[in-house]
Amino acid sequence: MNEILTFDHVSYIYHTKRDEIEALNDLSFSVREGEFVAVIGPSGCGKSTLLSLAAGLLTPSAGSVNCSGSVGYMLQRDELFPWLTIEKNIYLPLTIKHIKTKEIYERARARAVKYGLGEFLASYPFQLSGGMRQRAALIRTLASDPDVLLLDEPFSALDYQTRLNVTEDVAAILRKEKKTALLITHDISETISLADRVLVLTARPARVAHAHELMFDGVVNPLKRREMSAFSGWFEILWKELNA
Amino acid sequence: MKNTENFSQEHHKFLRARKRKSILIQCLRIGLLILLLGIWELSAACGWSDPFLTSSPSRIAKTIGSLYTEGTLFYHIGVTLAETLTGFFIAVLFGTAAALLLWWSDTLRSVLEPYIVVLNALPKIALGPLIIIWCGTGSKAIVFMTILVCIIVVIMHMLNAFIMTDQNKILLLRSMGAGKLQLLTRLVIPSSLASFISMLKVTVGMSWIGSIMGEYIVSKAGLGYLIVYGGQVFRLDLVMGATCILCSLAAIMYFCVVLLEKLLVKNTQT
Ligand SMILES: Nc1ncnc2c1ncn2[C@@H]1O[C@H](COP(=O)(O)OP(=O)(O)OP(=O)(O)O)[C@@H](O)[C@H]1O
Ligand SMILES: [Mg+2]
Numbered sequence: 001m002n003e004i005l006t007f008d009h010v011s012y013i014y015h016t017k018r019d020e021i022e023a024l025n026d027l028s029f030s031v032r033e034g035e036f037v038a039v040i041g042p043s044g045c046g047k048s049t050l051l052s053l054a055a056g057l058l059t060p061s062a063g064s065v066n067c068s069g070s071v072g073y074m075l076q077r078d079e080l081f082p083w084l085t086i087e088k089n090i091y092l093p094l095t096i097k098h099i100k101t102k103e104i105y106e107r108a109r110a111r112a113v114k115y116g117l118g119e120f121l122a123s124y125p126f127q128l129s130g131g132m133r134q135r136a137a138l139i140r141t142l143a144s145d146p147d148v149l150l151l152d153e154p155f156s157a158l159d160y161q162t163r164l165n166v167t168e169d170v171a172a173i174l175r176k177e178k179k180t181a182l183l184i185t186h187d188i189s190e191t192i193s194l195a196d197r198v199l200v201l202t203a204r205p206a207r208v209a210h211a212h213e214l215m216f217d218g219v220v221n222p223l224k225r226r227e228m229s230a231f232s233g234w235f236e237i238l239w240k241e242l243n244a
Numbered sequence: 245m246k247n248t249e250n251f252s253q254e255h256h257k258f259l260r261a262r263k264r265k266s267i268l269i270q271c272l273r274i275g276l277l278i279l280l281l282g283i284w285e286l287s288a289a290c291g292w293s294d295p296f297l298t299s300s301p302s303r304i305a306k307t308i309g310s311l312y313t314e315g316t317l318f319y320h321i322g323v324t325l326a327e328t329l330t331g332f333f334i335a336v337l338f339g340t341a342a343a344l345l346l347w348w349s350d351t352l353r354s355v356l357e358p359y360i361v362v363l364n365a366l367p368k369i370a371l372g373p374l375i376i377i378w379c380g381t382g383s384k385a386i387v388f389m390t391i392l393v394c395i396i397v398v399i400m401h402m403l404n405a406f407i408m409t410d411q412n413k414i415l416l417l418r419s420m421g422a423g424k425l426q427l428l429t430r431l432v433i434p435s436s437l438a439s440f441i442s443m444l445k446v447t448v449g450m451s452w453i454g455s456i457m458g459e460y461i462v463s464k465a466g467l468g469y470l471i472v473y474g475g476q477v478f479r480l481d482l483v484m485g486a487t488c489i490l491c492s493l494a495a496i497m498y499f500c501v502v503l504l505e506k507l508l509v510k511n512t513q514t
Contacts, residue, residue, distance in 0.1 A: 055419045073419035075412050083434050096420040096430065144420070 004180050005054060005148055006030040009063035011205070012049055023049040025205035026063070031148070031182055036174065038183045038191040040242060041201030047184045050206065051150045054182060069147025069180075076153045078137035080125040086112070086136050087121040093144040108143040115139060115173060131162040138170055142177065149174065149181040156186065164223070167194065171222050188242065192234045193222035200241045210241050299484045307481040308489070321489060324455060324466040327383055328497075331390025332451035336444065338391075339398025346399070347406040347432065348424065364396045368454070372461040386458030386466075393454030394447050401446065405439030406432050441505045448497050452490065467493075 007029050014021040023046035031037050041047050052058045055071050072093070080089045088095075090108050112121060117136055125133055134154065141149060154170070155163045171194055174181055185191055191198055192214060200210040214234060216225050225231060251259070281301045287293045288300035295303060311317040346353045371392065379385035409432045417431055459468025467486045474482030 052415070057415065057418055071419065073416055075416060077412065079410070079413050079416050081413070081431070081434070083437070092417075092430075093420045096417060096422045096426055150419075 002033055003030040004033045004067065004069050005182065006066040007050075007053070007063070008066065010053065010060045010065055011062040012046070012053060012058065013061045014049075022205040024053075024060075025207055027201075027207055028063075029199055029208050029211070031180060033147075033180055034178055036181045036183065036194060036196045037199065038185060038195035038197070039199045039201060040185055040188065040191050040238065041206055042203045042242065043186065045201050045204045046206035047201065048152055051152050051182070051184060054148070054150055067148065070144065071148045071150055072141040072144065072146030074137055074141045074149065074151045074154045077157050078125070078130075078133040080133055080136060080140070082125055085122055085124060086117060086128070089125065089136060090117075090121075090140045090143055092140055097144055099144065104143075104145075108139065111142060112136070112139050115169070129162075130158050131166045134158060134166050135169060138173060142173075142179075147180060149179050151181060151183040153185055154183075155190065163190075168222050171220065175220055188235055188238045189226065189231075191238065192231055193225045198238065200238065209244070212237070296478075297480060299480045303481045304485045304488060307479075307485040311485070320466055320470055320486075321493070323383070324459065324468060324490075325493065327386045327458070327466065328390060328451050328455040328493075331387045331394060331454055332447060334387070335391045335394035335398050335451070336447060339395045340402050340440075342395075343399050343402035343406060344428070346403050348428070353403075360396060360399065364400060368392045369457055369461070375458075376462055381462040381464075385462050386455055389458035389461070390451050390454030393457065394450045397450055398443060398447055401439065401443040402436065405436040405443075409435055438509060441501065441509065444501045444504070445498065448494065448501060452494050452497075456490070 007027050010024055010027045011022070012024040014023055027050070029037075039047055039050065049058065051073070053060055053065050054067060055073055056065075056067065080086070081092070084092070087109070090112055091105060094104060094108065109121070112118060115135060117132065117139065120128055120132065120136075125136070128136065134157075137154070155167055158166055167190060183191075183194060195214055198210075198212045198214060199208050200212075201207065202209045212234075216228060216230060219225055219228065284298075285301045288295040288298065288303070308317065311320070346356065368389065372389075375385050375388055375392075379388050413431055413435070414427060417427055422430065455466075456468040456471070459466045460472055463469040463472070467490050470486040471483050474480065474486065
């Protein structure tokens with residue numbers, strides 16, 4: 001399969017008045033089309049920076065980032081606009097990109113209905129539960145049909161119960177839509193239950209310390225994975241590497 | 245809204261208790277006003293205080309009445325109201341526009357920051373003589389004073405609101421490919437609506453300060469003029485009467501803003 005996103009010896013330095021902070025140092029990896037890659041690393045190691053670079057919001061200080069498709073960004077909190085209805089929120093990427101094609105709006109709307117937000121289209125975000133809002137955020141991200149999804153700890157603001165459910169939903173949606181995804185997370189079990197491949201980053205400045213293909217005999221359902229015997233093995237490995 | 249018939253007994257009880265409480269509060273408010281006016285009137289009538297110095301509600305009413313029969317009441321109200329509203333709207337309009345400009349350009353903002361701070365700290369009344377020389381002694385000077393008092397507050401309040409826009413939402417829009425103009429129209433302006441309303445509330449008060457201050461310095465008509473004139477000829481009934489009218493006008497203007505808020509900020513409770 002062809003590579004859709006490549007980081008080639010990328011470094012990034014934040015310059016502030018007092019200091020220069022080296023967030024990434026000589027980071028290389030690539031994501032293949034249709035692949036679900038998770039990135040884990042200690043807090044503050046430069047994970048969000050990595051996503052900003054992938055989205056083209058930052059330019060690397062050295063090396064190069066190559067992305068051959070459009071990206072969709074999803075953040076820790078849903079960031080739905082409180083003054084827009086759920087429907088208008090979902091159309092936001094289309095409004096911003098000045099897309100006028102009716103079918104694209106229809107498709108976004110149909111997706112919302114399909115994934116259980118149909119009766120809330122005219123509601124405002126504050127009327128929805130946390131899990132539903134995060135689902136709305138995902139459907140917004142998908143509206144413009146991005147080739148690569150960049151997910152920055154999208155579940156970490158949810159409580160445990162909701163989180164398992166939303167993770168399940170999101171995994172199903174992404175697999176069904178055959179999307180490429182780059183997921184950033186703190187959560188080892190979330191990583192193991194979702195990803196095809198894991199990159200473990202070092203502490204700041206981040207480099208790729210380890211990379212693993214997660215083989216679960218083709219099982220992609222997060223809850224099923226959690227029940228499999230290989231799960232705890234992977235947990236132990238990643239736990240050790242993360243705390244090395 | 246839910247159908248009221250679906251509420252439980254307890255909820256009906258709760259609602260009734262709430263309603264009773266709010267009626268009680270209203271009654272107490274009005275009662276307190278009547279009590280204060282009563283004591284004031286009584287103390288003047290019984291000679292506990294000198295009505296020449298402290299006036300009294302009935303004398304104030306009589307003064308306002310006589311202004312009305314002379315036909316000058318609405319003239320003075322009109323003059324002050326026109327000055328205040330003109331100054332208010334110009335300050336809000338240009339102040340908000342200036343804040344937008346300062347949000348847009350970091351460089352401009354950094355350059356102008358010390359000027360804004362100094363202008364904010366400057367007591368505007370110090371500019372009185374200059375204003376008279378520049379704008380003459382008519383309404384223009386008073387409107388100018390009102391603008392001067394209001395505009396810095398508007399700029400600082402709105403600029404602060406614009407700058408406080410959620411960084412994550414900015415990041416999100418930028419990842420969708422939004423440019424600066426789209427950031428402004430899609431995010432910064434709508435998310436500053438609540439601050440805009442609170443700015444209006446503050447500016448209502450400031451605009452009355454500005455116009456009355458202006459009328460103290462130069463004026464031939466208006467409520468501020470009546471107050472100054474009444475003070476000079478020792479007609480405290482007139483001073484108090486004009487002050488009362490001023491209170492009601494400021495209150496009405498404030499409630500207009502509250503009404504606007506109810507109209508605009510319907511769906512943004514988070
Ligand atoms: N705008 C900025 N200016 C200066 N330094 C920054 C900036 N943004 C991030 N940093 C620094 O760069 C480092 C990496 O930040 P980043 O947000 O990418 O980490 P992260 O891995 O996403 O952290 P977390 O796990 O807390 O989400 C941190 O040490 C942070 O302090
Ligand atoms: Mg982060």
